[in-house]
Each structure stands twice: as C-alpha cells, then as structure tokens.
Amino acid sequence: MLERLELEAFLTLAEELHFGRTAERLHVTTSRISQTIAKLERRIGAPLFERNSRIVRLTPLGKQLRDELRPAYDQISASVRAASQGGSITQTITVGFSAPWSGNLLVRAAAVAQERYPDTAVDIEEIQLIDPLGRMRSGAVDLQLTEFPINEPDITTGPIVFAEPRALMVPGSHPFATRESVSMEDMADATLVTIADEHVPRYWMDEYFPRRTPAGRPIPQGPATNFWPEVLVHVSQGVGVSTVSLRARDFHSRPDLVFVPIHDARPIVYGLMWPTARKKPFVDVFLEVIAEVAESQ
The missing domain is CATH 3.40.190.10 (Periplasmic binding protein-like II)
Known part of the structure; x- marks a missing residue:
C-alpha cells in the first residue's frame, strides 16, 4: 500500500518532471521529494524515473504505474471534493x-x-x-466509452470520440516481432488469442478477433480468455498473438511483448453509447x- 505522500509525490513528479516544482506544489522540501521517490523505488525494486543534472523522465515502468494510478487517484479526489461541499x-x-x-x-x-x-x-x-x-x-x-461497432436495438450510439491505429501484439521471439508492420493476411500465419464470446455480439468479435483474412484464409483460433491480463500472459509465453490498439504499447510495454502496426487494418474507433x-x-x-x-x- 502506498503512503499518501508517496502517491502524491510520484503522480506530481510524473506530471511536472521537475523536483523543485513538485516540492512547491506539495509544500515540502526538494530533498523530501527526492527521498520519498527513492524510498518508493526501493519498495518496488526498480527505477520509476530516469534523472540526471539536466532531465527527469519516466521509465517504462514509471509510465505504466502512472497510467494505472492516475484514474483512481483523480476519482478519489473528486469524491473528496464533493463530500467537502456538504454532500450536496x-x-x-x-x-x-x-x-x-x-x-x-x-x-x-x-x-x-x-x-x-x-x-x-x-x-x-x-x-x-x-x-x-x-x-x-x-x-x-x-x-x-467503448470500441465500436455497436449495433443493438436497445442501445443508442452517439459521437465517435477518437480512433487509434490497430496493431498485432506478438511475443518477442515471434517472426513478426522484427517487422515494421504486418498485414491482415499475415494473421493466417499466426494463432490468435481471443476472448470468451458468450456475451459478445458476433459482429464485434469479427471486427476485433476475425476468423478469416480479407482473402478468406482461416485464422487459427487460440485460447479464449476472460480477462486482459490472461491475453498478456498467453502472448508473452508464445501461445499466440492478439489484435490490439497500437496505443496499448504505452500502457503494457514489457521486454517479452512487441506491438507491430497492421498497415492495412481499419483503425479502432471509440465512441459513446447509452441505453x-x-x-x-x-x-x-x-x-x-x-x-x-x-x-x-
């Protein structure tokens, strides 16, 4: 469990990338911030920041921790602000x-x-x-806010918010790992790790976990997982590959995974929906x- 100062010091430094400004925002000394970050890194067992006399920047692990902690911290802060306003x-x-x-x-x-x-x-x-x-x-x-398409009679779809390039997540030892990009046809030469589809529309599965290439070649289907961490494990262990947003490499970067752009795939479109x-x-x-x-x- 992170102490409050550890959490606030880490997230503020991840934003400012400057020990002095971080200390000013948190009303403590620069040495206190430095000691707190060093203590946190010792607890984790790996550096969260690269720092020298000129720059401070997040390591890949630091970026991952920031992206995982920030939403929860902001939500808690918003709830505290609401409570402080008298429960109105x-x-x-x-x-x-x-x-x-x-x-x-x-x-x-x-x-x-x-x-x-x-x-x-x-x-x-x-x-x-x-x-x-x-x-x-x-x-x-x-x-x-979800991946489109969604075409259900009881759900209204609203505006598209953004789109991301599509990629193939492969193990570091895979032949595709050294390529600059792959094609949809290349997927016939790999086993696709999928998700359990009992509650997922078939048209949605076909969009993200296709059974055939555009030319009609079958795509070998691998294990159907229940949670995203299972996908990461299967791919990292060489069981198969998975289609993902290229942006996933910023959140799930690790030495045994490579994110290869699919140059002829449609982007993943994210939109809003409500009942x-x-x-x-x-x-x-x-x-x-x-x-x-x-x-x-």
Missing part, C-alpha cells in the same frame, strides 16, 4: 470504459464536470471486454464535456 450531490451518473486510455479521458472529463456542476457526481468503472453490454443493460452504467430507454438528463451535458476534453488532448 443531487444526481450521479456512472460511466464505463474498456481501455485504460479511455478511462484516463473520462477521469479528466469528470474533473471538469465536477468543477462546473458541483451538485452532480460522475462515477467511473471499468467494463470487461467479455461482457461489453451487460453493465449497461442491467442499469448499472448510464454511459459508456435508449433510460437516458439521464446529465448525460447530454457530460457528452459535451467529454468532446471538449478529447479535443484539447
């Missing part, structure tokens, strides 16, 4: 995400919304890919905030 929350919406980069965007949008509309709270939760629609259909989620029969009034307002924050990135 009159409406709450719950927003789901499936990819960490989508979650980061939603957390930033939630912080903006909290400042502008202090009587409304935005809760954010991760949606598992093996059941992308279940939380919405159960009434637990009011809005969701057709149950749209809370604040959803429209939050849609505008999301679009504003996404445009400023």
